[in-house]
Amino acid sequence: MQRLRDNNMDDNYYESIMDRAQFLQGVYQNKVQQKEIKEKEVKNLREEKEVLEKTEKVLKHLMDKLVQKDLSKMDNLITYGLRTVYTDRDIVFKSKIDERGKKIWIDLQTITDGKRVDPQTQSSVNVLESFLLRILCISKLKRAKLLLLDETFSAMDPGYIENFSQLIVQLCEKLGLDIFLVTHNIGFLDYAHNSYRIKRNDNKTEIIQVKSKAVSEK
Numbered sequence: 001m002q003r004l005r006d007n008n009m010d011d012n013y014y015e016s017i018m019d020r021a022q023f024l025q026g027v028y029q030n031k032v033q034q035k036e037i038k039e040k041e042v043k044n045l046r047e048e049k050e051v052l053e054k055t056e057k058v059l060k061h062l063m064d065k066l067v068q069k070d071l072s073k074m075d076n077l078i079t080y081g082l083r084t085v086y087t088d089r090d091i092v093f094k095s096k097i098d099e100r101g102k103k104i105w106i107d108l109q110t111i112t113d114g115k116r117v118d119p120q121t122q123s124s125v126n127v128l129e130s131f132l133l134r135i136l137c138i139s140k141l142k143r144a145k146l147l148l149l150d151e152t153f154s155a156m157d158p159g160y161i162e163n164f165s166q167l168i169v170q171l172c173e174k175l176g177l178d179i180f181l182v183t184h185n186i187g188f189l190d191y192a193h194n195s196y197r198i199k200r201n202d203n204k205t206e207i208i209q210v211k212s213k214a215v216s217e218k
Contacts, residue, residue: 085163165191
């Protein structure tokens with residue numbers, strides 16, 4: 001009886017071991033399948049990463065070309081404007097792209113006679129460049145071709161008002177642009193297509209149309 005009982009115990013122990021082995025085998029196979037799935041996912045992610053990196057390079061190349069094209073237009077227009085106004089100087093506007101980390105920096109430089117613009121002229125030059133940049137934005141964004149300027153040119157050197165006025169007229173005619181300028185500088189009146197004077201008396205405001213010389217000569 002004792003031996004029979006021991007045999008039964010051995011059989012039960014063997015079966016439990018086999019069951020355990022089968023269970024572990026199932027766990028192992030399941031882990032192998034999960035590993036294969038994960039390896040496929042990793043492979044797919046790596047392939048997607050390669051595609052995205054290649055796409056990023058292509059897009060960056062295209063963007064660089066577009067940016068360079070736009071900057072070239074900007075350089076040409078502003079240089080043209082500067083040379084139209086400052087006829088007594090060899091003046092050039094240049095832009096340079098600099099990539100710092102993941103940010104793009106654009107360095108804007110105004111060079112006159114091979115050097116940076118002197119501080120005395122800088123404010124007047126800045127006024128003109130700011131005006132031309134706004135013209136570019138209107139043209140690029142295809143917004144309504146109307147520009148409102150309130151005392152924008154107060155810092156302009158009086159000696160260049162005539163050239164500046166002629167430049168404004170040229171841009172308006174070429175771009176189909178209307179500019180509404182509020183100014184105390186009567187030097188602009190000779191080149192305005194329409195000019196008005198605002199007169200205030202006894203808390204009353206009166207707007208009087210004034211004909212410029214350019215208009216009266218036509």
